[in-house]
Amino acid sequence: MSRQVIRVALAGNPNSGKTSVFNSLTGARQHVGNYPGVTVEKKEGSCRHGDVDIHIVDLPGTYSLTAYTLDEVVARNHIISERPDVVINILDASNLERNLYLTTQLMELDVPLVLALNMSDVAQARGIEFDLATLSGLLGAPIMPTIGHRGQGMTELLDATIAVAGGERGHHVEIHYGREIEEEIGKIEGMLDRRDVAVDQCETRWLATKLLEHDKEIRDRIDDPKIDAAIDKSIAHLQRIYGDPPEIVIADRRYGFISGACQEAVRATVEARHTMSDRIDAVVTNRVLAIPLFLALMYLAFHLTFALGEAPMGWLELFFSWLGDTIASWWPKGVESPLKSLLVDGIVGGVGGVLIFLPNILLLFLAIAVLEDSGYMARAAFIMDRLMHKIGLHGKSFIPMLIGFGCSVPAIMATRTLEDRKDRLTTIMVTPLMSCGARLPIYALIIPAFFPAAWRAPMLWGIYLLGIILAVVLAKLLRKTVFKGADTPFVMELPPWRMPTLKGVLIHMWERGWLYLRKAGTIILGASFILWALTSYPKPTAYTSDYDGATTQAREDYLAAVHSLNAVLGLPEKSDLLSGAVRAELIAEAEQGRYWESEPGFAAAEREKAGAISLLIRQPSGEALKSFLDTRDAMGAALAEFETALADGDIEADSIAHLALAHRRDEILAALKETHARAYAAAVQYFDNAHAPFIRTMMEIDQSRHAEDMAGTVAGRIGHAIEPALRPMGFDWRIGTALIGATAAKEIFVAQLGVVYAVGGEREALRARLREDYNPLIGFCIMVFCLITAPCVATIAVTKQETNSWKWALFQLTLLTATAYVVTVVLYQAGLLLRIGVG
Amino acid sequence: MVPLSKVSDGKKVQLVSVHGGRGLVARLAAMGMIPGVELEVIRGSTHGPVVVAVKQSRLALGRGMAHKVMVK
Numbered sequence: 046m047s048r049q050v051i052r053v054a055l056a057g058n059p060n061s062g063k064t065s066v067f068n069s070l071t072g073a074r075q076h077v078g079n080y081p082g083v084t085v086e087k088k089e090g091s092c093r094h095g096d097v098d099i100h101i102v103d104l105p106g107t108y109s110l111t112a113y114t115l116d117e118v119v120a121r122n123h124i125i126s127e128r129p130d131v132v133i134n135i136l137d138a139s140n141l142e143r144n145l146y147l148t149t150q151l152m153e154l155d156v157p158l159v160l161a162l163n164m165s166d167v168a169q170a171r172g173i174e175f176d177l178a179t180l181s182g183l184l185g186a187p188i189m190p191t192i193g194h195r196g197q198g199m200t201e202l203l204d205a206t207i208a209v210a211g212g213e214r215g216h217h218v219e220i221h222y223g224r225e226i227e228e229e230i231g232k233i234e235g236m237l238d239r240r241d242v243a244v245d246q247c248e249t250r251w252l253a254t255k256l257l258e259h260d261k262e263i264r265d266r267i268d269d270p271k272i273d274a275a276i277d278k279s280i281a282h283l284q285r286i287y288g289d290p291p292e293i294v295i296a297d298r299r300y301g302f303i304s305g306a307c308q309e310a311v312r313a314t315v316e317a318r319h320t321m322s323d324r325i326d327a328v329v330t331n332r333v334l335a336i337p338l339f340l341a342l343m344y345l346a347f348h349l350t351f352a353l354g355e356a357p358m359g360w361l362e363l364f365f366s367w368l369g370d371t372i373a374s375w376w377p378k379g380v381e382s383p384l385k386s387l388l389v390d391g392i393v394g395g396v397g398g399v400l401i402f403l404p405n406i407l408l409l410f411l412a413i414a415v416l417e418d419s420g421y422m423a424r425a426a427f428i429m430d431r432l433m434h435k436i437g438l439h440g441k442s443f444i445p446m447l448i449g450f451g452c453s454v455p456a457i458m459a460t461r462t463l464e465d466r467k468d469r470l471t472t473i474m475v476t477p478l479m480s481c482g483a484r485l486p487i488y489a490l491i492i493p494a495f496f497p498a499a500w501r502a503p504m505l506w507g508i509y510l511l512g513i514i515l516a517v518v519l520a521k522l523l524r525k526t527v528f529k530g531a532d533t534p535f536v537m538e539l540p541p542w543r544m545p546t547l548k549g550v551l552i553h554m555w556e557r558g559w560l561y562l563r564k565a566g567t568i569i570l571g572a573s574f575i576l577w578a579l580t581s582y583p584k585p586t587a588y589t590s591d592y593d594g595a596t597t598q599a600r601e602d603y604l605a606a607v608h609s610l611n612a613v614l615g616l617p618e619k620s621d622l623l624s625g626a627v628r629a630e631l632i633a634e635a636e637q638g639r640y641w642e643s644e645p646g647f648a649a650a651e652r653e654k655a656g657a658i659s660l661l662i663r664q665p666s667g668e669a670l671k672s673f674l675d676t677r678d679a680m681g682a683a684l685a686e687f688e689t690a691l692a693d694g695d696i697e698a699d700s701i702a703h704l705a706l707a708h709r710r711d712e713i714l715a716a717l718k719e720t721h722a723r724a725y726a727a728a729v730q731y732f733d734n735a736h737a738p739f740i741r742t743m744m745e746i747d748q749s750r751h752a753e754d755m756a757g758t759v760a761g762r763i764g765h766a767i768e769p770a771l772r773p774m775g776f777d778w779r780i781g782t783a784l785i786g787a788t789a790a791k792e793i794f795v796a797q798l799g800v801v802y803a804v805g806g807e808r809e810a811l812r813a814r815l816r817e818d819y820n821p822l823i824g825f826c827i828m829v830f831c832l833i834t835a836p837c838v839a840t841i842a843v844t845k846q847e848t849n850s851w852k853w854a855l856f857q858l859t860l861l862t863a864t865a866y867v868v869t870v871v872l873y874q875a876g877l878l879l880r881i882g883v884g
Numbered sequence: 885m886v887p888l889s890k891v892s893d894g895k896k897v898q899l900v901s902v903h904g905g906r907g908l909v910a911r912l913a914a915m916g917m918i919p920g921v922e923l924e925v926i927r928g929s930t931h932g933p934v935v936v937a938v939k940q941s942r943l944a945l946g947r948g949m950a951h952k953v954m955v956k
Contacts, residue, residue, distance in 0.1 A: 108911070108914040108915050109910075109914035111910055111914065113907045113910055113911055114911075139940055140939070140940040140941050141940070142916070142939050142940070143915065143916040143938070143939060143940070143941050146914055146916070147914075258910075259906065289919070290906075290909075292906075292909075292910055292913075293909065293913065293918065293919065296910070296913040296914070296918050297918050297919065297920070300916075300918055300921075322942075323926060323937075323942075326926065326927070326935065326942070327926075327927070330927050330935060332929075423944070427933055427935075427944040427946065428933075430933055430946040430947065431932050431933065431946070431947075434946070434947055440946060532947060534904065534908050534945075534946070534947065534949050535933065535944070535945065535946025535947045535949065536908075536911060536912065536915065536943065536944070536945055536946070536949065537943070537944045537946075538915065538941055538942065538943055538944075539935065539941075539942040539943070539944050541942075
């Protein structure tokens with residue numbers, strides 16, 4: 046009789062391929078949550094077999110069901126309280142005896158059991174043969190061969206599962222622990238029968254056995270002092286007889302049972318002593334080669350991340366730039382709309398800034414997935430343990446820290462593998478110091494702004510190195526103070542080396558990459574919105590200076606300066622030709638500011654200007670005007686071409702390319718001078734005395750007005766308010782305002798700085814402004830501060846989630862921000878003192 | 885009877901006992917290291933981490949744990 050819905054739990058050792066089986070069974074129909082009250086991942090999924098719906102929970106991988114680790118307690122409590130219809134025990138066929146230890150405990154719990162002999166391909170390759178019928182009889186449960194990562198054997202497995210759920214269970218097999226122990230078990234069982242609460246849900250024999258095994262969790266549930274005393278007496282008695290604590294003897298008996306069963310049902314046809322896996326290990330964990338090999342692999346991983354990620358990053362940059370422009374073009378040009386500003390500056394700027402780094406991050410996670418799936422990570426944790434231990438961390442801490450170079454959010458979640466709470470907390474606190482992907486835009490902005498090309502790569506590595514060094518120092522400090530604790534033993538199973546599968550690696554890469562993406566889509570989106578509001582409002586109602594008046598004055602000055610060129614060109618003093626032409630240019634410029642290039646108004650303005658100027662040229666002495674305009678435009682074009690070539694090619698001053706370009710420019714100018722001497726002289730004066738001052742004045746007016754705009758907004762006010770605190774670091778209110786934005790997410794810092802300086806997404810323009818206002822020392826300090834200070838809100842949120850308390854999240858926030866402040870102040874003051882980078 | 889840390893690469897020994905807390909002893913037992921089991925030292929070390937083969941699995945024991953494992 047088959048039921049409509051059955052509930053199944055998957056249990057098995059770590060590295061038994063349990064996850065592959067789970068994935069094979071559930072495919073995409075799975076989701077991850079938490080077991081109530083604890084930060085242990087609960088993976089659930091479902092599938093359909095025939096007309097039965099099967100709901101599957103993938104229990105944490107455990108070696109046994111004692112109370113020594115949280116994973117084990119969670120697994121066994123799930124089985125006891127949720128009472129799944131069937132427990133499928135996944136066994137690693139190539140490591141059967143050890144795997145069966147968990148099986149014996151499941152047998153003791155007397156749960157409906159189905160055994161999956163997984164990785165049967167590996168066992169077969171090693172020449173191991175199984176007599177499944179005998180084994181099944183000895184263990185009291187059906188046993189199915191499976192190959193999880195190929196999805197083979199699933200049908201038979203599910204058939205057996207449904208059969209067992211329907212009542213076709215194997216027979217109950219009881220392991221005999223020896224006369225003395227069985228006696229004591231009997232005694233305690235007798236006393237337990239009279240209790241009702243904890244006993245109701247489990248087999249009394251199992252409970253009694255666990256009590257003799259000194260199981261803390263079960264013990265805590267019993268609060269009858271008489272039973273307590275009886276247990277202690279039994280344990281002492283058995284200890285006297287055996288010379289070992291009962292739990293050791295019981296473990297020994299379990300293994301004895303397993304050994305006996307395997308002797309009957311398992312045959313190794315080949316004496317495989319030293320497998321390929323061992324041979325690889327001999328090299329990888331070799332005393333001399335281990336660390337260099339490790340460093341080489343790390344370098345390779347990072348190098349690939351940056352090298353391969355560059356192209357896709359470029360495409361994404363173009364895409365978001367295009368997106369921003371397209372959205373902006375929905376409004377008439379020059380119109381100030383809050384919605385437009387929100388969409389373009391706020392959202393595309395903010396979220397786009399985050400998503401641009403997705404390729405980098407995915408590549409890093411891909412590299413990590415390959416290292417994990419192949420089995421190298423286990424060796425790396427082992428190799429690193431000695432070093433990690435010296436700084437107060439655990440070998441396994443190294444994996445979250447590596448992930449932290451991509452994003453702190455999945456990194457902190459990866460600390461779940463650390464069993465000791467103090468190890469885990471320390472790692473969580475220092476992981477954000479591994480410079481995450483979000484900070485890259487900041488370095489990408491500042492380093493080229495202040496440092497010559499040869500310095501750039503070393504600077505970047507320097508920042509990363511600084512983060513690592515600080516993590517080491519901070520970890521050591523924390524371990525000596527707040528997280529002072531005993532050394533935890535390091536015991537880890539080294540899984541056999543495996544060839545990673547493309548599918549597996551991609552799935553693992555995506556599991557973490559998705560977290561980054563989700564962070565972008567939610568927290569950063571929300572933060573961008575809030576920040577946009579904070580940096581746009583309130584708008585000022587009146588300005589302190591008359592900016593409009595100043596603009597008019599600047600224009601008049603400009604025209605007057607142009608007018609004075611009359612003498613140079615040999616025009617009559619009162620001639621309006623020059624000023625008239627330039628005035629027409631100003632009018633056209635203003636007109637065109639109202640239209641997009643594709644709109645008719647734009648071209649119309651151009652035509653009007655051309656018309657006005659040709660009219661002027663037809664006047665007496667008009668050729669002088671034409672000559673001047675042509676020469677001026679040619680000169681301007683040559684100068685502009687020079688600057689553009691420099692910027693595009695990222696060319697250094699004093700380089701050969703620079704000289705070549707300069708030479709070319711000078712040739713053009715010399716030719717002009719020869720052919721139109723007078724006009725040339727006038728053009729030179731135009732640029733120096735009329736145009737340049739005009740542009741400068743207009744920019745100053747713009748900046749002053751914008752500064753007032755910003756100063757009035759919420760973010761601006763806060764920036765100004767905290768300025769005194771920022772001064773010791775060399776920062777001003779503008780950086781302060783951008784930093785406020787960056788508290789939500791580091792990626793936003795650059796976008797915010799762009800807003801504060803009113804240059805939008807123009808990186809080069811922003812760099813130019815930064816060079817004006819700051820110096821290399823300050824630039825460096827900005828990077829250091831951003832490196833150390835508490836990262837984004839998402840990280841704090843994950844810390845809270847993983848530690849189950851706001852206390853630690855706030856501690857992390859305070860610790861990192863305070864450290865950032867202190868270190869930056871010290872660096873800045875030292876730099877000032879030693880006059881380094883003050884340019 | 886000697887600590888595991890004193891055993892060189894490639895040697896096979898038998899586990900006698902583990903000098904550690906309850907949790908450690910039980911953990912190792914669950915992973916296969918119970919008194920009487922045969923261990924093969926894959927990569928030994930006096931102070932550092934040690935890799936042993938326990939039946940079909942490979943265990944890495946770090947941080948001077950090898951000092952606490954007594955074998956013969």
